[in-house]
Amino acid sequence: MDSLVGFVGKNYVLMAGDTNAGRSIMRLKDDFDKLVQVDSHKILAKSGEIGDGNQFCNLIIRNVSLYRINNETELTTKSVAHYTRRQLATAIRKNPYSVNLLLGGYDKKDQMGSLYYLDYLGSSKKINxxxxxxxxxxxxxxxxxxxxxDLDFEEGLELMKKCLREVEKRLIIGTRCFVIKMINSDGISVVEKVMINSEKKNEIEEEN
Structure with a gap:
């Protein structure tokens, strides 16, 4: 029951993911963070098999960190996207990872955020x-x-919540909580934990 959403705003990237970890019809936990930090200004949002997602993201994070230590410089978001795509494409012929990703990051040199779409087949595309x-x-x-x-932060947060409410409205089995994170020049921050079911309950009470 994975749900990941991301978009680029004015000097920031906003990303959200549900916190449900499940298998088949079973809910295993409600505090599983699917937005993992790659470095101080990059996030990988993962969906798919939990084991594959954890293993693959750990591979990317550690190799990006190793590059930074060896070369004393940070990879750009574009470079991390290309490296991630290469690892996914190589794994198809060896041991495929059942994982789809959104990579969001902010590059200080360019002073702008960017978002990349990647899937388990090794596809990669820069998107808004x-x-x-x-x-x-x-x-x-x-x-x-x-x-x-040039979507400002307030407009972006409202748009993100609109998307999350729609997901909760359409799914038969509801998702209890979403985490929204922002990447900007200051780094990564948790904006809000949205309890969708609580919002729906409040809306019903207000209507009555």
């Missing part, structure tokens, strides 16, 4: 907005209509 998992079935039209260039 995107989603993986069940969220991809519902939020594309919302982002296509309401996303715009």
């Amino acid at each position: 907005y995107g989603a993986h998992g069940y969220a991809a079935l519902f939020v594309g039209s919302i982002l296509d209509r309401f996303w715009k260039e």
Whole structure:
């Protein structure tokens, strides 16, 4: 029941992921963070098999860290995206990873954020907005209509919540919590933990 959403705003990247870890019809935990930190200004959002996602993201994080130590410089978001795509493409012929990713980052040199879409087949594309998992079935039209260039933070947060409410509304089995994280010049920060079911309960009580 993975749901990942991300988009680029004015000097920031906003990403959200559900915190549910499950298998088949079973809910295993409700505090599983699918937005993993690569370095001080990059996040990998993962969906797919939990084991594959953890193993693959750990591989990327440690190799990016090793490059930074050996060369005393940080890779750009574009470079990390190319490296990640190469690892996925190579694994297809050896031991495929059942994982789809959104890579968000902010590059201090360019003073701008960027977002990359990657899938288990080794595809990679720089995008303004995107989603993986069940969220991809519902939020594309919302982002296509309401996303715009130079989206300020308040507008971006409201757009993200609009997407998350739509996911909760459409899925039969609801997701209890989403985590929203932002990447900007100051680094990575947790913006908010959104309890969708609580919002729906409050809306019902207000209507009554």
